[in-house]
Amino acid sequence: MQALASTSCGSFVASVRGSKLGNFTQLCVVCPQQGFFQGEQRNGGRSSVGHGRVTTCALIKEKPGALDGPKNLDTEPHKYFDQVVITVRSGDGGNGAVLQLPKPKVDDKDSKFKKKDKKPAGTYKRGNDGALILPLGGHGGDVILVADESADTLLPFHRKRRHNAKRGANVSSMGTLSPALRDGLDGPVLRIPVPVGTVVKRKRGGKFLADLARHGDEIMVARGGRGGICVVEAKDSKRLRVNGLPTIQDPDDKVVTLGGPGEEIALELTLRVVADVGLVGLPNAGKSSLLAAVTVAKPEIAAYPFTTLMPNLGCLEGDPLKNDGGFSSGATMADLPGLIKDAHLGKGLGRMFLRHLRRTRVLIHVVDASTPDPVDDYSILREELHLYNPEYVRRPHIVVLNKLDISEAREKFESLRDTIQNMGVDPDADGDVTDGADMDGSRLPRLDSTERDSGSQAVSKQEQRKQILKKEEQERKVQDFRRPAAVVGISAREGEGIERLLEVIRDTLQKEQKQAQKLRREQMRASRPKLINAPQWQL
Numbered sequence: 001m002q003a004l005a006s007t008s009c010g011s012f013v014a015s016v017r018g019s020k021l022g023n024f025t026q027l028c029v030v031c032p033q034q035g036f037f038q039g040e041q042r043n044g045g046r047s048s049v050g051h052g053r054v055t056t057c058a059l060i061k062e063k064p065g066a067l068d069g070p071k072n073l074d075t076e077p078h079k080y081f082d083q084v085v086i087t088v089r090s091g092d093g094g095n096g097a098v099l100q101l102p103k104p105k106v107d108d109k110d111s112k113f114k115k116k117d118k119k120p121a122g123t124y125k126r127g128n129d130g131a132l133i134l135p136l137g138g139h140g141g142d143v144i145l146v147a148d149e150s151a152d153t154l155l156p157f158h159r160k161r162r163h164n165a166k167r168g169a170n171v172s173s174m175g176t177l178s179p180a181l182r183d184g185l186d187g188p189v190l191r192i193p194v195p196v197g198t199v200v201k202r203k204r205g206g207k208f209l210a211d212l213a214r215h216g217d218e219i220m221v222a223r224g225g226r227g228g229i230c231v232v233e234a235k236d237s238k239r240l241r242v243n244g245l246p247t248i249q250d251p252d253d254k255v256v257t258l259g260g261p262g263e264e265i266a267l268e269l270t271l272r273v274v275a276d277v278g279l280v281g282l283p284n285a286g287k288s289s290l291l292a293a294v295t296v297a298k299p300e301i302a303a304y305p306f307t308t309l310m311p312n313l314g315c316l317e318g319d320p321l322k323n324d325g326g327f328s329s330g331a332t333m334a335d336l337p338g339l340i341k342d343a344h345l346g347k348g349l350g351r352m353f354l355r356h357l358r359r360t361r362v363l364i365h366v367v368d369a370s371t372p373d374p375v376d377d378y379s380i381l382r383e384e385l386h387l388y389n390p391e392y393v394r395r396p397h398i399v400v401l402n403k404l405d406i407s408e409a410r411e412k413f414e415s416l417r418d419t420i421q422n423m424g425v426d427p428d429a430d431g432d433v434t435d436g437a438d439m440d441g442s443r444l445p446r447l448d449s450t451e452r453d454s455g456s457q458a459v460s461k462q463e464q465r466k467q468i469l470k471k472e473e474q475e476r477k478v479q480d481f482r483r484p485a486a487v488v489g490i491s492a493r494e495g496e497g498i499e500r501l502l503e504v505i506r507d508t509l510q511k512e513q514k515q516a517q518k519l520r521r522e523q524m525r526a527s528r529p530k531l532i533n534a535p536q537w538q539l
């Protein structure tokens with residue numbers, strides 16, 4: 001049950017949680033001024049227990065799950081950790097005031113002003129033109145989303161979906177202009193920490209607002225209302241009371257002293273794990289064991305499939321790309337839930353996690369070398385990734401043959417390594433797989449001049465070719481995808497081969513970085529305007 005309450009320790013409206021006990025309602029009120037207190041309310045009456053006193057209380061029906069989130073949030077967090085819709089509201093501006101000029105003190109004897117009783121003109125704030133500068137109501141609190149390393153999931157937002165900033169303070173006045181009048185205090189900015197990698201969109205219309213990909217990235221999503229102005233009451237002005245506050249209406253019928261309202265906006269937050277290296281593999285292949293072996297992360301490890309329900313993150317010991325010799329700043333590694341055949345069609349848990357590979361630079365395919373057909377397992381992985389997003393099979397990847405402590409696995413390791421190492425296209429020999437061109441047309445067959453001349457016909461032919469390429473792309477099999485950068489044998493449980501694997505990961509990250517830099521340079525060069533008929537020295 002929820003209630004709206006105002007307390008004796010300051011008039012405010014708060015969300016109060018209550019539970020019905022006979023005809024008592026236990027109230028837990030969070031008072032902005034005096035902190036938390038508990039109260040007890042009898043049949044809509046008053047409470048006398050606690051710090052402040054609940055003076056009025058209206059019980060309202062709470063929407064099911066409004067505060068606690070979905071019922072299965074604790075049992076099935078993997079369904080909720082990476083997506084949520086929240087509503088934020090910035091604070092209203094504080095109100096200004098209708099002021100009257102102070103009455104001059106009158107001398108009893110001759111009813112004339114005494115010079116010494118007049119306020120010296122300098123005590124009021126004045127503008128350059130000598131006009132009085134009157135105080136303003138406080139600006140309402142803005143709402144800012146900020147990427148914070150200490151937040152790792154969006155689950156808390158399912159429990160609390162509404163976030164309101166505080167309003168600005170009113171100009172505190174007794175209705176009389178005085179030099180002591182000050183602006184109302186601004187409402188504090190409400191900074192809401194979200195996990196690094198959160199993509200923020202407007203719920204309505206889906207407009208992209210920000211990708212908070214690095215710690216400290218922030219975006220203001222709702223600006224607080226402006227503070228209301230103060231007006232000095234003229235003889236002919238019309239006084240009103242709005243929400244119990246005295247205010248004034250100008251000749252255009254505008255109520256001028258009220259603060260501006262805050263903004264309310266519904267936001268869709270989507271978390272995309274930010275990791276340099278992504279671990280993919282069939283269930284039970286040993287991905288979590290590998291993460292535990294190469295980082296200090298402590299993922300859950302068990303002998304049943306789908307032990308991992310949410311991505312686990314670990315930090316590798318240093319990434320040479322970060323120009324620090326590879327020791328101070330580590331690359332991050334994400335362990336994702338196991339993929340199964342037809343995961344791209346929604347089978348198992350795989351599909352909803354595949355989007356978390358989007359930001360990874362290098363993929364590690366973990367294959368259990370002790371199964372009857374590890375090569376087939378590897379092919380399933382590649383095909384599932386390709387069917388979900390063809391771009392994933394163009395990324396550099398390393399194949400880790402795990403569980404080499406088992407004798408059958410150790411025996412077939414060399415032949416497995418050779419087979420897998422030769423599966424796919426060598427990226428250095430054939431630039432086709434590394435160019436990152438998807439359906440953007442950059443790899444489409446060129447039109448000849450007659451086709452170019454025939455306008456819309458050419459456009460439709462281009463479309464047809466796009467369709468053909470798309471079909472071809474779907475029909476590709478593992479032999480057409482990018483070849484692995486390396487095949488490494490390890491035993492994650494025994495910690496064998498880990499050093500070699502770390503070396504290979506660093507190497508691959510480094511190569512990928514160089515490749516990306518090269519691509520960026522080429523793109524920049526291509527987008528630069530070309531000089532036509534430029535003098536020799538400019539070329």
Ligand SMILES: Nc1nc2c(ncn2[C@@H]2O[C@H](COP(=O)(O)OP(=O)(O)OP(=O)(O)O)[C@@H](O)[C@H]2O)c(=O)[nH]1
Pocket residue numbers: 281282283284285286287288289290300301302303304305306307308309336337338339402403404405406490491492493494
């Ligand atoms: N013998 C042996 N067993 C291993 C090795 N690595 C992992 N295992 C075992 O394989 C089982 C699965 O390991 P996990 O690390 O949970 O596998 P996973 O790929 O994360 O599994 P999911 O969470 O289901 O995707 C556990 O019983 C591990 O003890 C290894 O190198 N050798």
